[in-house]
Amino acid sequence: MSSRREFLKTGGALVIGFSLRDELLGQQRGTAPGPDLRQIDTWIAIHSDNTATVHIGFCELGQGASTALPQIAAEELDLDMSQVKTVGLDTNVTPNQGGTFSSASVARGGPQIRTAAAEARLALLQLASKRLDSPVDRLTVSKGIVSVRGIPNRSVTYGDLVGGNLFNVPFTGSAPVKPATEYKLVGTPVARRDMPAKVSGKHVYMQHVRVPGMMHARVVRPRGQGAYRDGAKVLNIDESSIRSIAGVRLVRRGDFIGIVAENEWDAVRAAQQLKVTWNLKPTLPGNDRLYDQMRAAETQDRVVLEKGDVAGAIGKAAHMVSLTGRGPYQAHALFGPSCAIADVKTDSALIACTTSDVYSTRTNLARLLEIPVEKVQVQYYEGAGTYGHSCYEDAAQAAAILSQAVGKPVRLQFMRWDEHGWDNYGPAHVGEVRAAADSDGRIVAYEYNGWQHNWAVVETSAQLAFGTQAAERDGGAAQQVSPLNLGSMYDVPNLKLVNHRVPGLGYLKGGWLRSPLDLSFSFASEQAIDELAYRVGMDPYAFRQRNIKDPRWLGVLDAVAKAANWTTRRAASNLSKAKVVTGRGIGVGTHLASYGAAVAEIEVDKETGRIRAKHMYGAIDAGLAVNPGNIENQISGQLVQTVSRMLKEEVTFNKTNVTSLDWNSYPILRFEECPEITPIVVQRLNERSTGAGEEVMAGAAAAIANAFFDATGVRMQEYPFTPSRVLAALKKNGG
Amino acid sequence: MANELKIRVNEQVRTVTAAPDTPLLYVLSNELNLQGPRFGCGLGQCGSCSVLVNGVEMRSCQTRVSAVEGKSVTTLEGLPAWYAAQKKLAQAPALHPMQQALIDEQAVQCGYCYNGMIVKASELLSKTPQPTEAQIRSAMNGHLCRCGTYPRILKAVQRASQMMKGVAK
Ligand code: FES
Ligand code: FES
Numbered sequence: 001m002s003s004r005r006e007f008l009k010t011g012g013a014l015v016i017g018f019s020l021r022d023e024l025l026g027q028q029r030g031t032a033p034g035p036d037l038r039q040i041d042t043w044i045a046i047h048s049d050n051t052a053t054v055h056i057g058f059c060e061l062g063q064g065a066s067t068a069l070p071q072i073a074a075e076e077l078d079l080d081m082s083q084v085k086t087v088g089l090d091t092n093v094t095p096n097q098g099g100t101f102s103s104a105s106v107a108r109g110g111p112q113i114r115t116a117a118a119e120a121r122l123a124l125l126q127l128a129s130k131r132l133d134s135p136v137d138r139l140t141v142s143k144g145i146v147s148v149r150g151i152p153n154r155s156v157t158y159g160d161l162v163g164g165n166l167f168n169v170p171f172t173g174s175a176p177v178k179p180a181t182e183y184k185l186v187g188t189p190v191a192r193r194d195m196p197a198k199v200s201g202k203h204v205y206m207q208h209v210r211v212p213g214m215m216h217a218r219v220v221r222p223r224g225q226g227a228y229r230d231g232a233k234v235l236n237i238d239e240s241s242i243r244s245i246a247g248v249r250l251v252r253r254g255d256f257i258g259i260v261a262e263n264e265w266d267a268v269r270a271a272q273q274l275k276v277t278w279n280l281k282p283t284l285p286g287n288d289r290l291y292d293q294m295r296a297a298e299t300q301d302r303v304v305l306e307k308g309d310v311a312g313a314i315g316k317a318a319h320m321v322s323l324t325g326r327g328p329y330q331a332h333a334l335f336g337p338s339c340a341i342a343d344v345k346t347d348s349a350l351i352a353c354t355t356s357d358v359y360s361t362r363t364n365l366a367r368l369l370e371i372p373v374e375k376v377q378v379q380y381y382e383g384a385g386t387y388g389h390s391c392y393e394d395a396a397q398a399a400a401i402l403s404q405a406v407g408k409p410v411r412l413q414f415m416r417w418d419e420h421g422w423d424n425y426g427p428a429h430v431g432e433v434r435a436a437a438d439s440d441g442r443i444v445a446y447e448y449n450g451w452q453h454n455w456a457v458v459e460t461s462a463q464l465a466f467g468t469q470a471a472e473r474d475g476g477a478a479q480q481v482s483p484l485n486l487g488s489m490y491d492v493p494n495l496k497l498v499n500h501r502v503p504g505l506g507y508l509k510g511g512w513l514r515s516p517l518d519l520s521f522s523f524a525s526e527q528a529i530d531e532l533a534y535r536v537g538m539d540p541y542a543f544r545q546r547n548i549k550d551p552r553w554l555g556v557l558d559a560v561a562k563a564a565n566w567t568t569r570r571a572a573s574n575l576s577k578a579k580v581v582t583g584r585g586i587g588v589g590t591h592l593a594s595y596g597a598a599v600a601e602i603e604v605d606k607e608t609g610r611i612r613a614k615h616m617y618g619a620i621d622a623g624l625a626v627n628p629g630n631i632e633n634q635i636s637g638q639l640v641q642t643v644s645r646m647l648k649e650e651v652t653f654n655k656t657n658v659t660s661l662d663w664n665s666y667p668i669l670r671f672e673e674c675p676e677i678t679p680i681v682v683q684r685l686n687e688r689s690t691g692a693g694e695e696v697m698a699g700a701a702a703a704i705a706n707a708f709f710d711a712t713g714v715r716m717q718e719y720p721f722t723p724s725r726v727l728a729a730l731k732k733n734g735g
Numbered sequence: 736m737a738n739e740l741k742i743r744v745n746e747q748v749r750t751v752t753a754a755p756d757t758p759l760l761y762v763l764s765n766e767l768n769l770q771g772p773r774f775g776c777g778l779g780q781c782g783s784c785s786v787l788v789n790g791v792e793m794r795s796c797q798t799r800v801s802a803v804e805g806k807s808v809t810t811l812e813g814l815p816a817w818y819a820a821q822k823k824l825a826q827a828p829a830l831h832p833m834q835q836a837l838i839d840e841q842a843v844q845c846g847y848c849y850n851g852m853i854v855k856a857s858e859l860l861s862k863t864p865q866p867t868e869a870q871i872r873s874a875m876n877g878h879l880c881r882c883g884t885y886p887r888i889l890k891a892v893q894r895a896s897q898m899m900k901g902v903a904k
Contacts (some may be wrong), residue, residue, distance in 0.1 A: 199838060334847075416778060
């Protein structure tokens with residue numbers, strides 16, 4: 001514990017990881033105790049200058065966790081934001097709150113931080129009670145100064161009470177927390193704390209970290225992955241091909257190849273120049289056969305949800321719609337490729353990387369390096385926004401393998417084609433929906449069948465270096481047909497959701513990508529609902545209102561319709577012969593526990609097939625919005641990304657490998673194409689906070705598709721809506 | 736072979752050791768430890784590595800270090816002073832108006848693309864102090880943002896343009 005104290009005095013890891021290295025590891029190498037979650041000291045430290053450090057087990061991924069979580073702590077402790085610091089994630093320092101994904105930082109981390117802070121405050125009040133000789137219930141706190149009610153000069157600061165010492169108090173979770181009505185900070189748009197450093201170039205991203213004696217490295221892989229099962233096999237390496245570059249070292253472990261050099265540019269060009277003959281197998285379906293092959297696969301089937309009698313109800317219904325939706329593989333394609341630094345010694349290792357979960361990354365690295373887990377330390381640095389399981393852990397492993405091989409600290413950075421080509425892509429999906437309504441416009445039956453494969457377990461570095469067999473994660477939420485995002489927002493008596501798990505080893509590597517599968521789900525599902533409204537002859541918003549009972553779903557739906565000045569009319573009722581036509585669409589959806597709804601206004605050029613998103617509106621109800629400003633930013637980001645994913649993004653591949661390897665072959669939305677954005681936060685002070693980082697994307701994806709129908713009278717069955725796909729759909733439908 | 740080269744960066748002449756064909760980006764990051772320009776694609780496609788060379792935005796990943804000998808390179812770090820020199824201010828502000836405007840607009844996600852966005856917007860505002868929305872969009876179109884901050888960056892450019900109005904020249 002004492003060394004942790006020492007560590008805190010340095011002001012936290014953001015100073016720069018490796019300047020701490022000797023200080024920290026010099027003492028701790030070999031012991032490295034994991035922080036004890038049952039001690040208040042693991043969560044909160046009070047310093048003698050009357051400030052606090054909160055130890056947070058979630059990382060700043062650009063989503064604002066480094067502002068919102070301290071905000072919660074400051075609220076409970078009655079401190080100003082300026083009095084609360086945080087430290088960087090480090091397996092030796094910060095608590096294990098689980099990984100930063102599923103929009104969890106505020107949803108899952110918030111309550112933990114809140115109760116820990118409340119308990120720390122109570123402990124502080126008990127100390128103050130003795131010091132000021134006054135019962136706890138007569139004390140009041142402001143900015144960390146405890147005073148006796150009515151006698152402001154009888155006071156003592158938190159800093160005077162415990163400054164620099166440990167609480168030595170167990171964390172029981174029993175201290176009462178503040179009622180929402182007394183919130184002063186929570187619920188307000190506190191400014192992002194990382195902004196000044198980020199605009200001035202002072203923010204230390206992973207890519208900026210340097211260590212003394214460090215070597216630069218790059219990996220050498222085929223350009224673009226093949227089938228997950230096959231990895232990549234080296235047939236021959238022509239070492240003479242890089243002989244002209246002095247001072248570079250070739251490292252080979254199994255089929256893992258890396259180049260290490262003192263000079264970064266030498267490593268970069270040697271990695272490009274090295275001639276390797278790979279055995280690439282033509283075992284992928286390629287884009288053309290992808291969906292047919294998935295649909296024809298022998299699948300593992302599971303009824304996810306069933307009530308009533310869908311088939312019977314459909315048979316009797318006045319209106320029935322059946323619709324297929326196909327969604328492509330999409331890439332994380334983070335703006336700055338993954339980077340990591342590893343310093344692997346014979347009996348210990350320190351790895352700095354951009355993982356969303358330092359603890360699970362540590363476990364995997366320990367196994368790979370054959371070093372006991374307690375001797376492996378993993379530190380987090382912010383990289384470019386990842387939005388899911390990109391190559392961050394792959395890069396950490398690659399750095400570790402190379403450092404172990406050369407016996408020096410190694411900084412490894414992926415090239416653009418590595419990141420684009422060896423990602424864990426958001427899996428492709430085929431969805432088939434049947435939905436039926438009675439003549440009054442009430443949905444009577446809903447059925448969804450979905451096909452996709454699961455996520456990859458093995459990182460590419462481990463697979464290549466050690467021949468680790470490819471394997472997929474077992475089922476579970478976000479990898480299968482979602483009972484939260486499909487049909488269940490509607491009041492439907494007969495409903496059936498069936499998941500068809502496609503065996504995935506012969507496909508691309510899968511991983512979670514922001515709002516996993518949800519865009520594809522709602523693309524199919526909310527188009528079917530929209531089509532029902534059309535068949536019934538109703539306005540799509542009014543139809544949804546009629547079929548939703550849950551006030552929170554209705555709340556976001558109404559909020560977004562109001563913001564968009566929605567006027568009642570049936571979809572596709574204004575079709576025109578003009579070259580450029582406009583349309584508007586609405587959609588609802590979510591990822592997990594929050595509620596999302598969106599409206600899209602688009603323009604379609606029927607001659608070029610080009611679509612322009614003009615204005616996107618998105619509403620989220622995520623319960624108590626701790627920092628509404630943050631959530632507005634999150635909604636904006638989600639809406640822009642959704643437009644990008646619906647209109648442009650698709651991983652391309654042939655039979656042997658992925659071919660979308662840069663921003664030209666994997667285009668994303670650009671500045672000129674960006675729509676106007678209206679984010680709406682539905683504040684619910686008395687509801688538990690739920691995620692806000694993903695839940696408007698599903699509704700937004702559907703809104704775009706429905707707007708296309710409104711503009712053209714044609715239903716798209718596959719996205720992205722590239723010009724060629726749009727023209728083909730219009731032609732097929734005589735549009 | 737590595738040579739000694741003299742380059743002018745943020746108004747200081749710096750001696751660096753690099754092979755002449757080394758992309759300027761690696762020299763700025765590794766020899767001069769600058770954190771503004773950063774690797775994004777290495778292909779000239781994204782704008783992550785942008786710097787100003789004699790006031791013109793260039794991709795440092797596509798510019799050989801030897802090509803900027805005798806020229807003046809300005810990175811994100813040097814923008815406030817560059818702005819002060821342009822506007823003939825006695826003292827450089829802490830932040831270029833575009834940097835301040837981004838904070839004011841809270842245009843924040845991961846921020847990795849800001850380097851290029853700020854450098855490009857500074858170039859635009861120096862040439863076109865009152866750009867229209869279409870001019871902003873077209874000037875910024877070569878700069879990608881994965882996090883979707885375009886709408887707020889657009890507002891920040893407009894705000895910066897307002898802030899710069901009436902600043903002496
Ligand atoms: S890194 Fe230079 S343009 Fe992308
Ligand atoms: S803010 Fe993340 S890439 Fe622009």
